[in-house]
Structures are given as C-alpha cells and as structure tokens.
Amino acid sequence: xxxKKQSPSETVGARIRALRLAANxxxxxxxxxxxxxxxxxxxWETDRxxxxxxxxxxxxxxxxxxxxxxxxxxxxxxxxxxxxxMRLYRACSAEDRKMLLLTARRLARx
Amino acid sequence: xxxKKQSPSETVGARIRALRLAANxxxxxxxxxxxxxxxxxxxWETDRxxxxxxxxxxxxxxxxxxxxxxxxxxxxxxxxxxxxxMRLYRACSAEDRKMLLLTARRLARx
DNA sequence: GGCGTAATGTTAGTGATACTAACTATATAT
DNA sequence: ATATATAGTTAGTATCACTAACATTACGCC
Numbered sequence: 001x002x003x004k005k006q007s008p009s010e011t012v013g014a015r016i017r018a019l020r021l022a023a024n025x026x027x028x029x030x031x032x033x034x035x036x037x038x039x040x041x042x043x044w045e046t047d048r049x050x051x052x053x054x055x056x057x058x059x060x061x062x063x064x065x066x067x068x069x070x071x072x073x074x075x076x077x078x079x080x081x082x083x084x085x086m087r088l089y090r091a092c093s094a095e096d097r098k099m100l101l102l103t104a105r106r107l108a109r110x
Numbered sequence: 111x112x113x114k115k116q117s118p119s120e121t122v123g124a125r126i127r128a129l130r131l132a133a134n135x136x137x138x139x140x141x142x143x144x145x146x147x148x149x150x151x152x153x154w155e156t157d158r159x160x161x162x163x164x165x166x167x168x169x170x171x172x173x174x175x176x177x178x179x180x181x182x183x184x185x186x187x188x189x190x191x192x193x194x195x196m197r198l199y200r201a202c203s204a205e206d207r208k209m210l211l212l213t214a215r216r217l218a219r220x
Numbered sequence: 221g222g223c224g225t226a227a228t229g230t231t232a233g234t235g236a237t238a239c240t241a242a243c244t245a246t247a248t249a250t
Numbered sequence: 251a252t253a254t255a256t257a258g259t260t261a262g263t264a265t266c267a268c269t270a271a272c273a274t275t276a277c278g279c280c
Contacts, residue, residue, distance in 0.1 A: 043238085046259090053160060068186075089192065089214060096220070097191065108199075
C-alpha cells in the first residue's frame, strides 16, 4: 500500500478534528474564524460538549462539508471543494451565475 | 395551471410544518413518533424554539429529508445549471479548478 | 345560537448544556 | 532548562429546548 487509509471518523468531534487538520488549522485559528473560544473547539473535538446549531453551520461552511456528514458521518453527494463551489454558485446573482458557467465552459474546453 | 406552486419554506419551522403536512400528520401524531410533547412541535413550527440535535435527526428521518434542508433549506440534489456546472468543474484540470473556485469566490462576494 | 371536539397557539417554569475563563499538560526547539 | 506553541481539563454560568397547563381557533351538528 502506498497511501495510508484514513480511518473514518466515528464521532462528531473526530470528524471536526480530521477536517480541521486537513485544512491545516490550529484550534486557535479555527476558533477565531468561528468566533468562539479555543477551549470550545477542544471540547468539541474530544466530544465533551456539543455545538449549538449556529456554530454547526459555521463549521460546515468553513470546513467545506455538510451538516449530515458532521452530525452522522453520512457522506452525501458533494463534499469539499465541490460543495464549496456549489454554495458559492448558489450565493451568486443570476447574472454572476451565467458568468461562472461561461468561465467553466471555457476552462473545461481547454 | 393544474398544480399550485409550493412556496419554498423560509424558516426551519416552516419547513418542518410543510413536510409534516405533506406527510398528512397532525402535530399530535408527529409528537408521538418523536417522543416529544405536542407543544414542542407547535413551538418548532412557529420558530419559538429550536431543536436539540437528537430531535433534528429524528425529524429528518421521519420526514424523509436531510439536516441540510431542515436547517438551511439546502437541497442536496443538483439539477439543471447546478449539475452542468458540476460536470464542467469535474472536467477541469486541478489548476483550472482552482481558477474556477477563485472566480466563484470573487463573484459571490460582491 | 350554543355545544363539542379536533387541531393548534401561548406561557411559565425548569433541567440540561454549550459556552467562557483560567489553569494544566505535552511536545518541540534553542 | 526555558520558552513557545498547541491542546486538554475544570468550574461556573447564561442560555434555551423542553414539559405541563391553559388559551384559541375552526368546524360540524343539533
């Protein structure tokens, strides 16, 4: 085997930790992005405390994942960059969406 | 027009109510399935109170939907333009994918 | 009208807990 | 050994998701 298999994270905390590390963030940096204390992060990742919904949503956005994955580990259709792109697209105006599609077509062609 | 257009539900409570009604349940029946008081349901649907995660998961299961939809109205399945964009993105090189994400971020920000 | 009843809305109060702050622990480097 | 960076632990508190009880609305029936 050339690559180490990622053990699938079993708990909410483990999933948060795995994704945070994959994004190369310290608990401190993560805490700042979320506007919570660092100790909250530590408690989440050790499953000592849960998260209020608002923070769950922020976590999902920042770590480019879905609530479903965070909460129950279900790997939905989109994850990571693909999910990020989709969310950005949805945040765009109709006009900007056209721009994006156009750009995508140009890039994909080459 | 043969069918009335469903207005997209704007709040968590509205989405829960819409799905419950679509499943032809009264608040009482719904409460029993969830093992919570009926008044909890009433409060959820009028956005007077939120839900603990355990109940959110039960709600999603019983109403056959996802946490993402309940919480933020996010629909997991792609259609039309979204699907097209996704296919184009996947057709891109790693480099071009970065470009596309960057473009999306710029557009979405404005 | 008046009465029953089915469905939902509202309010008060409380137990559970998601947080913050402060302290502790561990590892790495110089 | 000392400093620094990162993460774990604990105590205490403010918040809020619930239950129970009461209020309202809507409808049918006589």
